Amino acid sequence: MKTLSERNVLLLTQGANVEGNYTNGYFYSEEQMYCDEADTLYDFCQWIDQVVGGASRYNIQKLFLAYMNPDDDELNTFVENLRNKIAEIKNLTK
Numbered sequence: 001m002k003t004l005s006e007r008n009v010l011l012l013t014q015g016a017n018v019e020g021n022y023t024n025g026y027f028y029s030e031e032q033m034y035c036d037e038a039d040t041l042y043d044f045c046q047w048i049d050q051v052v053g054g055a056s057r058y059n060i061q062k063l064f065l066a067y068m069n070p071d072d073d074e075l076n077t078f079v080e081n082l083r084n085k086i087a088e089i090k091n092l093t094k
Contacts, residue, residue, distance in 0.1 A: 001037055001068075002068065003064065004060065004064050008033070008041060009057060009060055009061070011029040012029065012045065012060065013025075013056070013057045015028035022044075022045035022046075022054075023048075026042050044064060044067050048063060051079070053086040053090070054086050059082065062078060063079065063082075066078060
């Protein structure tokens with residue numbers, strides 16, 4: 001899997017919207033996922049929650065590229081910038 005299908009984007013983002021984070025959201029949508037993709041999607045959801053701090057339907061494709069290509073400097077910069085923005089927003093809401 002090189003990119004997320006629109007189906008997977010919908011399943012992951014809907015699950016996260018209902019459950020509040022991507023790891024729990026994965027379990028919300030798990031039964032609708034294809035078996036050969038499920039492990040990768042679960043690991044990706046954990047990575048979003050633990051490394052990035054969140055995602056949206058607008059950036060999830062680029063985050064998946066970063067997840068699948070951890071040595072890409074441009075994608076790592078994108079992830080770092082997004083992580084900082086999310087942390088800043090979370091600090092403002094405390």
